[in-house]
Amino acid sequence: MELGKAIKIYRDFLKSKGLLYTKPREIVLKEAISATWHFSADELTSQMHNRGINISRATIYRTLASMKEAGILNSVDFGHGHIHYEAQKAKKHHQHITCEKCGTICEIQIENLEKVINSTAVKAKFKQIQYAIRISGVCEKC
Numbered sequence: 392m393e394l395g396k397a398i399k400i401y402r403d404f405l406k407s408k409g410l411l412y413t414k415p416r417e418i419v420l421k422e423a424i425s426a427t428w429h430f431s432a433d434e435l436t437s438q439m440h441n442r443g444i445n446i447s448r449a450t451i452y453r454t455l456a457s458m459k460e461a462g463i464l465n466s467v468d469f470g471h472g473h474i475h476y477e478a479q480k481a482k483k484h485h486q487h488i489t490c491e492k493c494g495t496i497c498e499i500q501i502e503n504l505e506k507v508i509n510s511t512a513v514k515a516k517f518k519q520i521q522y523a524i525r526i527s528g529v530c531e532k533c
């Protein structure tokens with residue numbers, strides 16, 4: 392997602408919640424949008440702190456969670472006991488496969504996955520479908 396677009400979506404989202412678009416929130420948003428891989432809130436926090444950006448861990452956590460709620464970030468569960476985030480990219484919807492031994496993460500595309508899930512859910516008379524799939528295995532190197 393383009394930064395300008397993300398800012399607009401996030402501003403509107405905050406407004407609808409009666410919250411302000413503050414400078415710290417903007418800084419976190421810019422960091423999160425420019426991250427190219429799947430990061431945890433902790434990873435982003437130490438990355439920012441290492442570069443001398445002094446925004447509290449709590450603010451970063453809250454901002455990321457609200458960006459996820461606004462639909463700007465995806466959350467991914469790699470079974471680490473915490474969530475990872477990734478910017479909603481222009482690229483196709485994808486799933487992740489993780490190596491149980493070394494933790495390597497690969498992005499994979501499963502043909503028609505979304506279609507199959509949606510049409511199956513509709514048959515069961517459900518709407519507003521959400522899903523999370525966790526796939527793991529042992530990678531080639533291991």
Ligand SMILES: [Zn+2]
Pocket residue numbers: 431469471473475
């Ligand atoms: Zn992790």
Ligand SMILES: [Zn+2]
Pocket residue numbers: 490491492493494495529530531532533
């Ligand atoms: Zn491995």
Ligand SMILES: [Zn+2]
Pocket residue numbers: 429477485486487498
């Ligand atoms: Zn991904």
